[in-house]
Amino acid sequence: MKTSKKININNKNQCEAEILCIGSEILLGNIVNTNSQWIAEQLAILGISHFRQTVVGDNPERLKETILESSNRSQILITTGGLGPTPDDITTKVIADTFNTPLEQRNDILIDLKNKMKNKTSSLSESQKKQSLVPIGAKIIQNYSGTAPGIIWSPKENFTILTFPGVPNELKEMWLKEASKWLVNNFSKKIISSKVLHFAGLSESLLADKIPHLLKAKNPTVATYASTGEVKVRITAKGDNLEEANNFIEPIEKELIQLTGLKCFGVDNTTLEEVVIKLLLHRKETIAVAESCTGGGIGSKLTKIPGSSKIFHGGVIAYNNSIKERILSVPEEIINTHGAVSKPVVESMAIGVHNKFKVNWAISVSGIAGPTGGSKLKPVGLVNFCIKGPKTFITWEEKFGSNKTREDIQKLSVLNALDRLRLSILMES
């Protein structure tokens, strides 16, 4: 089977895989479908193209329809879910029915199921035995941690189904120990490599307008994604081996960084807080925060990073003006004259925490997160910041927009603060 399959695939221009997750609990919104994402990532690593994901419930007719559709357009169908012992576990039977193939009871699976029983003396129930039925001619994917095995089965020329349980750790183990090797031997052609660049202080459309030629390119492809306070660019290249693929990525990465300068803060899974902590650890410099409208959000982000305790000393959440005055020594007159959301107040807050906490760096923030408390002069979304470092002393103001939610304004304030902190530390280097 293996050899003929390989020849068939190589005759085709492209091998295409689909993912089909089976389970009414996904359709009801009871659980997030993390299996699709994990398998998608694995297919990308193996260099197997994958163009469609589907979810259907535990319904035989709809499942059959979906499998038939897939068999007419793809070469590989990967399913998850519906392999267990309960009546709503219908995947294997429906797959066999779809291609008019009978199920056979496999003795090797029965022995395995028996071995996995806690009480070795009792016998397998009928529902447990159901898991030993597979379409005639199917290869088994052993389930190491759970009971239900998966199958690898080609019911027709140029179409192979691989089934996995819905339990994530069982699926992952079965994939990594058996299925991935089988897929590489039979289907992998080109290796795919990809790299994500992270940007702050830049909008998606502004970035897109700088790189129209890259966004149109075919190998590597370049795509932009935006989320609150951040823009990401993924560069994806195909090559005959990893080195070749990475060689395609390198000049694009260089070009992007050249076009955007310091706005690119990291690659792959890097976060702003991680960059800030690393820079400070490298310089052996300490930091403290003075937070009003973010309420502890900057401190909370920085302390998410393991090892942050070496340089993050803490801070003051100065939400109430009395705390700004009493704990951070902000003069009452400054608050009365300029208002709590003003440059003089954040300056005084930064100086206050810098002195009290005896640190190298201090950052302060005070703003109007809304939904109330805004005015024409000082609208919701107005936020003031100050950074005091060994040589740095800067104050700035952002207007995030009064159409934004309280949550977004707080999140944008935290990210903006971390980004300017990153840039300030870099400037002193």
Next chain:
Amino acid sequence: MKTSKKININNKNQCEAEILCIGSEILLGNIVNTNSQWIAEQLAILGISHFRQTVVGDNPERLKETILESSNRSQILITTGGLGPTPDDITTKVIADTFNTPLEQRNDILIDLKNKMKNKTSSLSESQKKQSLVPIGAKIIQNYSGTAPGIIWSPKENFTILTFPGVPNELKEMWLKEASKWLVNNFSKKIISSKVLHFAGLSESLLADKIPHLLKAKNPTVATYASTGEVKVRITAKGDNLEEANNFIEPIEKELIQLTGLKCFGVDNTTLEEVVIKLLLHRKETIAVAESCTGGGIGSKLTKIPGSSKIFHGGVIAYNNSIKERILSVPEEIINTHGAVSKPVVESMAIGVHNKFKVNWAISVSGIAGPTGGSKLKPVGLVNFCIKGPKTFITWEEKFGSNKTREDIQKLSVLNALDRLRLSILMES
């Protein structure tokens, strides 16, 4: 359009909806598709049946094929993604092309886009303007936080497409403010009402063991969901009208609360921080925090609630021991004798912030979030807490388990602190 649609649908036995998420980043395994799960949950609440979810990439041919398939088997297609300004945002154009309908530039959207620009004097770029193009005859779903609006469009008899951006908070806001009402008016038949009860300090299996009879019931149905530090129960009832449906829910809700007592902290979208803030606002009592291992996480949660500024005065992030000593007046001997993660230290931290901040309530936390810093006696996951209120003074210790991630230990600490705070305030009432 509205009336004819309603008649058409009522002639059918069942109205079926599908979800289609568009974005190569999902196929690459770059992000988990949480939008599908959220929409699935919302459709269940509205009582709209939903049998299929699909994901395709930013590819015009495949997208067109998927939309056509869906138009032949469903009445509603809900899409997410691909509405933005970049070249790979192709959803609106492909939908229009699929049904041979031209796009028109909508002036109301252009004005909205212009209003959302930071720099009001500059003009919209061509890529920004793309977001104002919609198929002729489409209704607009306004995007409040982002730029790209969605559409509600019936390209043929008995088939309506609703489009949303891929950014989760934009999608959710647009759904809740506009789309859900439209769906209810046009497609819901039996009214479905549902209520979510939130529980803290209780495991999912413990709760499930208390209510086997409820979990088997058909109308209302009762289902449990667990997430880090919280268990939810959803009660869903069908009725001819809202009152009937709610009448089915009421006795089940009462039974659940009777069985669990104070462990149920709220309904629907209530959060622990909201409950705490409301209780304190009602009592006109102020609060401050002294956080070590949570790094500002409790303050950050409390300040997410609008109006929290009336009673949340702030706090000290006492990450470094020197800050515990200098700012919170924790005696150095106590730290040296008992260690920073100990009952005497959290007691002293709570007293320190209570005195300095002149508040009615103070909560302190100190623990080992890991991954390093644990010992046999004090393992990763060990966290100490103290609450000092008008009459309350309690200290306790939690062992969240050294197998937990740093992120989970911090999150569990914040939720545990908020829940005990809630119970303490209730006890004083």
